[in-house]
Amino acid sequence: MSTRVGVGTKILGAAAFVSLGALAVFALVVAPPDERQGDAQRLMYVHVPAAWLAYLAFFVTAVASVLWLVPRTRSTTWDLLAGASAEIGVVFTGLTLVLGSLWGRPTWGTWWEWDARVTTTAVLFFLYLGYLALRRTGATAQERGTRCAIAALIAFVDVPIVHFSVTWWETLHQEATVFNRDLDVQFEGFWMPFTLIFAVFAFTLLYAFLVMVRLRLAELDEGREERQLEEAIAERVAVTV
Amino acid sequence: MNMFREALLVAGKDLRIEARSRVALQQIVPFGGIVLIVFAFALDPDRGLLPRVAPGLFWTAVLLASLLSITRSFSIEEANGARDGLRLSGLDGGAIFLGKAAAVALQLLLLEVVLGFGVVVLYDVSVRGVVLIACTTVVATVALAATGTVYGVLAAGLRARETLVPLLVLPAVTPVVLGGTRAFEAALAGAPSDGWPWVQLLAAFAVLAVVAGVLAFGPLLEEDS
Numbered sequence: 178m179s180t181r182v183g184v185g186t187k188i189l190g191a192a193a194f195v196s197l198g199a200l201a202v203f204a205l206v207v208a209p210p211d212e213r214q215g216d217a218q219r220l221m222y223v224h225v226p227a228a229w230l231a232y233l234a235f236f237v238t239a240v241a242s243v244l245w246l247v248p249r250t251r252s253t254t255w256d257l258l259a260g261a262s263a264e265i266g267v268v269f270t271g272l273t274l275v276l277g278s279l280w281g282r283p284t285w286g287t288w289w290e291w292d293a294r295v296t297t298t299a300v301l302f303f304l305y306l307g308y309l310a311l312r313r314t315g316a317t318a319q320e321r322g323t324r325c326a327i328a329a330l331i332a333f334v335d336v337p338i339v340h341f342s343v344t345w346w347e348t349l350h351q352e353a354t355v356f357n358r359d360l361d362v363q364f365e366g367f368w369m370p371f372t373l374i375f376a377v378f379a380f381t382l383l384y385a386f387l388v389m390v391r392l393r394l395a396e397l398d399e400g401r402e403e404r405q406l407e408e409a410i411a412e413r414v415a416v417t418v
Numbered sequence: 419m420n421m422f423r424e425a426l427l428v429a430g431k432d433l434r435i436e437a438r439s440r441v442a443l444q445q446i447v448p449f450g451g452i453v454l455i456v457f458a459f460a461l462d463p464d465r466g467l468l469p470r471v472a473p474g475l476f477w478t479a480v481l482l483a484s485l486l487s488i489t490r491s492f493s494i495e496e497a498n499g500a501r502d503g504l505r506l507s508g509l510d511g512g513a514i515f516l517g518k519a520a521a522v523a524l525q526l527l528l529l530e531v532v533l534g535f536g537v538v539v540l541y542d543v544s545v546r547g548v549v550l551i552a553c554t555t556v557v558a559t560v561a562l563a564a565t566g567t568v569y570g571v572l573a574a575g576l577r578a579r580e581t582l583v584p585l586l587v588l589p590a591v592t593p594v595v596l597g598g599t600r601a602f603e604a605a606l607a608g609a610p611s612d613g614w615p616w617v618q619l620l621a622a623f624a625v626l627a628v629v630a631g632v633l634a635f636g637p638l639l640e641e642d643s
Contacts (some may be wrong), residue, residue: 246637303589310585314576324572327634328586331568334626335590342593342619346600 182393190386196379203372209365217283222372224276226380227269228298233384234266235305239333242326245318254392256318257399259329261391263305263312265384270302293344300339304332317400421513428509428517433524435494442487442525447532450483454536468541473602476537477595481562483529485584487522488566492574501575504639511636515567519631523563530555547605550613554601557620561594564627571638593623 204222211218241259244250277295278288289295308328315321364370436442457475461467468475495501504514534555537543545551569586573579597616604613 300589300592303585307582307586307589310578310582311572314573314578314582323637327638328569328572331590331630331634334630335593338593338623338626342596345615345619346596 180397182390186389193382193386196382200376200379203375208368208372214284220276220280222376224280226376228273229377230380230384231266231269231273234262237262238329242329245322245326253318256322257395258392260312261388261395263308265387267305274298293347296343297340301336308332421510424509424513425516428514429520432518432521441490446483446486447529450479450529450533451536453479453482454540469543472537472541472543473599477598479533480530481595484526484562484566487525488570489580489583491518491522492570511639512632515631515635519563519567522567523559526559526563546608547610550605550610553617554598557617557624558594558598561620561624561627562591564631565591568631
């Protein structure tokens with residue numbers, strides 16, 4: 178089995194890194210600083226696309242899990258894709274939290290605000306950490322597939338409920354609001370919205386590249402122990418004969 | 419045999435095992451009790467903080483103890499190939515889920531009554547809005563038991579299940595803790611109208627968890643592990 182990635186993945190990777198380089202220029206140089214927040218607002222160009230990427234990744238995990246559960250479309254690839262995508266999603270959820278915290282400090286005056294979005298994202302992070310831990314309990318797709326797919330779907334349905342309940346809680350005690358809870362940015366001119374849209378585009382390319390590499394790696398890893406054992410036995414038999 | 423009679427059979431089996439082994443009574447209820455005392459150590463009873471945060475502490479204690487109930491509910495299926503027995507019994511997967519969740523829910527209700535007395539006595543809480551408190555307790559318990567039972571079977575038979583179940587269950591039931599706490603606060607503050615919307619949220623969560631469990635339990639039980 179070849180261990181190399183395909184040409185398509187390489188092109189995707191090149192496109193992702195070129196556009197991320199361009200994003201750095203747009204976000205740091207071309208786009209103007211925000212009137213109220215100054216340069217701190219530039220964090221938006223990584224914070225927002227990181228959050229977008231996390232949601233996209235978990236959505237892909239949910240779709241792949243459904244495809245695994247439907248008997249007609251069941252295939253190892255869907256299980257591996259669900260896992261690969263969830264891993265990337267967890268990394269970018271963590272990144273979203275860290276970047277949001279860094280942005281919140283100069284803007285809200287605190288590292289952490291019990292805002293509905295922040296709280297939901299934190300719960301989301303732990304839900305999918307649990308999912309990844311569950312995935313490690315089975316060595317092959319056959320062993321872990323169904324339980325992981327169901328766990329992924331429960332997590333996916335749970336997130337809107339968590340968000341709704343926290344939002345509701347928040348609207349009931351509005352008097353606690355001291356700081357502007359939204360990282361509100363008034364878009365001005367052309368470059369700010371353009372940079373943000375371009376950032377989402379660049380991060381989506383990055384996601385596609387990462388998920389393909391991770392999926393390839395998972396395919397190689399799938400059943401590796403059994404394969405290697407068989408190879409070793411075959412070698413051993415060949416020696417004794 | 420219809421689904422509910424099958425569920426009753428499974429619930430009866432689990433409760434009979436409990437009645438003979440007394441694990442919930444002799445281990446899980448005392449665990450909840452010591453958690454209440456630990457909270458008092460952490461928050462210093464003299465500062466007057468305890469009565470104000472009692473609803474949150476109550477639900478946190480219930481949640482921690484429920485993790486033990488869930489793990490216990492599936493560890494009794496591990497010995498003597500009981501899990502294979504369940505699969506061979508011909509009972510419907512959804513019915514097995516309902517039965518096991520009902521048994522967990524009943525044990526949790528007992529635990530909640532004991533912890534409720536504990537909170538009133540130890541934290542100096544004066545009880546108001548009994549109807550709201552009772553409804554919140556029942557609905558939240560169904561939600562907790564159903565969610566926990568789904569995750570319990572997800573992790574059943576795995577080597578790392580004792581550590582996996584808490585990590586899976588706690589983030590998933592955050593809305594239950596939030597809703598239960600807010601509804602209790604509203605009841606104790608004498609403003610039950612603020613609490614009923616939370617009961618509705620808990621009810622919606624409970625219905626979703628039960629439906630998810632009934633649908634998912636069959637395929638999960640059939641999984642080899």
